[in-house]
Amino acid sequence: MNKATIIDDAITYIRELQKTSEDLSEELHEMEASSEDGGKQMETGADAADEMRECGIKEEVKVTNIDGNKLLIKIVMEKKRGCFTKLIEAMNFLGFEFGETNVTTFKGSMLLSSCLLGKFVDTLMVEQTEELFIEMIRSMKGSSECANNGSL
Amino acid sequence: MKVYEESGCFDPHSITDCQDLIGLPGATNCPNSLEDSLNISSYNHHHEDVSAAAAVDMEAHQHYLLDNTTTTNANAHLFPYLNQELSYDQSNWETFNMVPSSSSPEAAAAAVASGGYTPTPDLLSLFHLPRCSFLPNSSISFETTPGSPSVVYDPLFHLNLPPQPPVFRELLQSLPHGYTVPADEKDAAGVGGLYHDGDNGMIEFTRDISMAGRSKDRDKAGKTTKHFATERERRVHLNDKFQALKTMVPSPTKIDRASIVEGAINYIKELLRTVRELKILVDKKRCGQDRGKRLKTEDAASAADAGDVGCKPLGDPDQCYNTSLRSSWLQRKSKDSEVDVRIIDDEVTIKLVQRKKINCLLFVSRLLDELQLDLHHVAGGNIGDYYSFLFNTKIYEGSSVYASAIANKLIDVVDRQYAAAPPTSSNSL
Numbered sequence: 001m002n003k004a005t006i007i008d009d010a011i012t013y014i015r016e017l018q019k020t021s022e023d024l025s026e027e028l029h030e031m032e033a034s035s036e037d038g039g040k041q042m043e044t045g046a047d048a049a050d051e052m053r054e055c056g057i058k059e060e061v062k063v064t065n066i067d068g069n070k071l072l073i074k075i076v077m078e079k080k081r082g083c084f085t086k087l088i089e090a091m092n093f094l095g096f097e098f099g100e101t102n103v104t105t106f107k108g109s110m111l112l113s114s115c116l117l118g119k120f121v122d123t124l125m126v127e128q129t130e131e132l133f134i135e136m137i138r139s140m141k142g143s144s145e146c147a148n149n150g151s152l
Numbered sequence: 153m154k155v156y157e158e159s160g161c162f163d164p165h166s167i168t169d170c171q172d173l174i175g176l177p178g179a180t181n182c183p184n185s186l187e188d189s190l191n192i193s194s195y196n197h198h199h200e201d202v203s204a205a206a207a208v209d210m211e212a213h214q215h216y217l218l219d220n221t222t223t224t225n226a227n228a229h230l231f232p233y234l235n236q237e238l239s240y241d242q243s244n245w246e247t248f249n250m251v252p253s254s255s256s257p258e259a260a261a262a263a264v265a266s267g268g269y270t271p272t273p274d275l276l277s278l279f280h281l282p283r284c285s286f287l288p289n290s291s292i293s294f295e296t297t298p299g300s301p302s303v304v305y306d307p308l309f310h311l312n313l314p315p316q317p318p319v320f321r322e323l324l325q326s327l328p329h330g331y332t333v334p335a336d337e338k339d340a341a342g343v344g345g346l347y348h349d350g351d352n353g354m355i356e357f358t359r360d361i362s363m364a365g366r367s368k369d370r371d372k373a374g375k376t377t378k379h380f381a382t383e384r385e386r387r388v389h390l391n392d393k394f395q396a397l398k399t400m401v402p403s404p405t406k407i408d409r410a411s412i413v414e415g416a417i418n419y420i421k422e423l424l425r426t427v428r429e430l431k432i433l434v435d436k437k438r439c440g441q442d443r444g445k446r447l448k449t450e451d452a453a454s455a456a457d458a459g460d461v462g463c464k465p466l467g468d469p470d471q472c473y474n475t476s477l478r479s480s481w482l483q484r485k486s487k488d489s490e491v492d493v494r495i496i497d498d499e500v501t502i503k504l505v506q507r508k509k510i511n512c513l514l515f516v517s518r519l520l521d522e523l524q525l526d527l528h529h530v531a532g533g534n535i536g537d538y539y540s541f542l543f544n545t546k547i548y549e550g551s552s553v554y555a556s557a558i559a560n561k562l563i564d565v566v567d568r569q570y571a572a573a574p575p576t577s578s579n580s581l
Contacts, residue, residue, distance in 0.1 A: 004386075007393040010416050014400050017423035021556070024430035028552055031437045084527050085517040092514050100533035101513065101541075115533070 051108035052078055059137055063130040070099070071116045071126065077137045079110040087112060090136060094129065095119055403485045422482045426556045429480040429495070433552045436478075480555035484563045488570055493559040495547075500525055500558065502543040504532075506566055512539060515565050523558060524551040 060076040077083065084103060091098070091114075099115035118125065394412055401415040480495045492503040502520075506512050520527060525545040532541030547553060 004390055004393060007390070007397055010420070011393070011397055011400065014397075014416065014420060014423065017420065017427060018400075021423060021426050021430060024427065024434055025554065025557070028430060028434055028437065028554070031434070031441065032552055034441075081526070082521050084530070085514070085521055088514045088517050098513055098533065098539075101530060102532075103527065103530035105528050 055107050057109045061130055061133045063126050065126050069118050069121045071118055073114045075112045077110055079105050079108055083140055425480050429478055429554055432478045437552055482555050482559050484559045486563055486567050489566045491559050491563045493555045495555050498547040500545045504541045506539045512566055515569050519565050523553050524548040
């Protein structure tokens with residue numbers, strides 16, 4: 001086994017493995033296409049709201065202005081598929097930049113706390129933001145899945 | 153100087169050449185010739201001829217240097233230079249070449265070092281003469297091209313000197329510039345093997361010289377040309393293979409061979425993990441499908457109840473025992489981002505580090521939705537120049553997304569966004 005043959009073998013082996021993994025993933029895709037997906041997600045949506053109510057977790061939106069242009073946001077809401085994305089979209093739309101962000105989920109609820117950097121922040125802005133988020137949560141509450149339709 | 157030059161016009165076997173160089177000692181301080189003599193004297197001897205002659209030569213020179221008071225001052229500050237020069241351990245011909253020729257004190261220093269002369273009497277006492285070698289198993293390897301078989305040449309090795317005392321080693325290690333000593337007896341044997349191996353070392357050496365195209369070897373002329381053709385061919389071939397290997401590996405690696413091999417090793421391991429993961433997924437899917445078909449033939453009412461339970465692969469003892477825990481891990485790096493995806497069963501942990509330029513959280517979150525990953529936990533933010541995020545997610549039931557898909561898509565999205573974003577000044581707020 002000299003260097004040249006080792007390299008050759010390595011190249012061959014890599015090609016082989018790549019081909020195998022491609023074949024397998026293709027097979028997987030085919031199987032996925034032909035199989036049916038159960039309606040399990042629907043059930044989990046309803047469960048989430050129930051769980052939340054049981055635990056006494058209330059929905060909440062809190063927006064505070066800290067240190068000039070920074071906003072500290074805390075949102076507790078019902079966890080839905082895609083809700084995080086919607087929130088992020090909203091924040092982006094408002095022109096905020098993300099500082100530290102944390103999301104935790106528990107018993108069907110989701111807690112988002114984030115530090116946002118805004119371009120131009122004053123008390124009016126803070127209030128508006130808060131209202132906006134409350135509005136969003138309310139709209140999301142009704143639907144079982146948050147479709148990514150970009151409406152705020 | 154002649155030895156380190158590519159000229160190769162010095163034939164160690166030729167008496168006349170050596171004699172030219174030996175003649176110097178009486179002369180006034182001329183560092184170049186001193187260096188030459190030291191080097192040539194080491195070449196001067198066949199490995200059979202070993203200790204006596206060389207040792208005598210060495211001692212002669214050392215005494216010369218010692219006696220010569222004018223040089224001691226120069227030598228005193230040679231010491232720091234020594235380390236500097238010698239730190240070109242693995243350098244090319246050319247680099248090493250240029251070093252001695254840069255300035256004479258350094259040249260002398262380099263020579264002195266290779267000759268193993270210790271500048272000050274204090275240091276002399278530490279070293280056992282004639283075993284005064286800064287490079288106990290000095291491997292100054294000369295490579296004309298990266299592909300050539302490197303000849304590890306130890307100027308003093310043929311002296312068959314005993315392994316150096318530990319004090320020596322410690323001293324060396326405490327030297328600045330971190331010059332490392334590749335010392336131990338095993339190495340010595342290895343080096344020796346190369347050098348002593350029935351003239352092969354010498355032949356390889358001369359062959360390499362000839363590679364530079366300045367061969368003046370007489371009797372080896374024909375043989376050298378022949379070697380030249382196949383040798384170079386082999387090298388080029390080998391280089392091409394390395395390049396091919398490099399192109400197959402997805403992550404950006406440095407150009408040097410060691411990194412290429414390392415990258416290839418990691419990639420192969422990753423591919424093995426991926427293949428294993430995919431096999432498990434396919435099996436699970438197949439089981440699930442079979443079970444689904446079987447359920448449909450059963451009573452409709454019971455099927456509705458069993459729908460939740462039965463579809464879990466582990467819950468039904470009659471079906472295939474797919475108890476293997478699916479696990480997978482891979483990383484993808486690109487110029488500005490780094491992605492690490494780990495999957496255990498149905499939990500996916502994603503780490504993302506990205507150079508701060510765009511707000512990537514939105515795109516990532518969209519992608520996660522697409523991939524049917526349920527966010528359980530997110531943590532991250534801005535660290536210096538980078539965004540760093542950690543996502544803990546769970547795969548929705550029924551989805552068979554796999555690690556490499558996640559990683560590839562993720563890094564793809566991130567990079568695309570990064571490229572698309574206009575170059576803005578950061579921290580504009």
